[in-house]
Amino acid sequence: MTIDLNSNSDADTRAIGRRLSGLLQAGDVVVLSGSLGAGKTAFVGGVADGLGIDEHVTSPSFVMMRKYVSGFIPLVHVDVYRVGSLGEFDDLDVFEESRDSVLVIEWGDAVAPSLPDDHLRIVIEITGDTDRIMRFGGHGSWAVRPLEEICE
Template sequence: MSINFVTSHPDETKALGRKLAALLTAGDVVVLSGRLGSGKTLFVSGVAEGLGIGARITSPTFLIAKSYVKGFLPLIHADVYRLGSVAEFDDLGLLDSGADGAVLIEWGEAVAEALPKDRLNVSFAMDGDARTISFEPVGGWATRDLGVLT
């Protein structure tokens, strides 16, 4: 069962990310999908704020992944758009590296077969300035109360 939100301002998108941070625990994987410019990195910056991470969050496109450890929970922010295969994703060891924190993966649908069965899929769709952000809990995430996001 998906839960959908519509945001019409960047501050609202970040605020939704801050709310998600309250649900995150060690080992969580969140997969972010949506077109370029749809708000994925902005959302991650909200999650980071919610985790008490004071660093400026930027897209990890050219680095593949960035780690942030100064917060309530370590955060790995990855962008797997440039990876050529699931094997390349596995070689990075992001899921193992993020076992003590949360891993947020942009463009994760490209490596879906390598992702854990327990994850939260978050998709971003644009319509002018509005963003529809859909949360789809998978596996163990289905038992979590996503109502705190409202």
């Protein structure tokens, strides 16, 4: 199942992330892709808000991984933009680090061969100065989860 949602602002993008958080559970993997400035980190901020995380979410571009534990489900936020190889990604051991958490991977297409079968892929496409189309596609068990709930 694929669902497209429109976002007209950073606030919309965060709100969509908050709505998705209601479907998330520990062990889930969400993969984000989109060009620089598309709103990936804003979306993760919305997910964090929805999970009850009170820390400010920032891009982990230079540290590669941040873990937020103040919510009712921890969040592991990974950015693989600067990862040089699949081996380097695998060395981060993000799946072990995040098994009790929701894992969100920015630029996740770069590490597609290492992704688990069960994951939610979200592509954020810039369509205007502040306008975005967010395309949600489920893989594995995500293919049958009720993604339409985020449309409400």
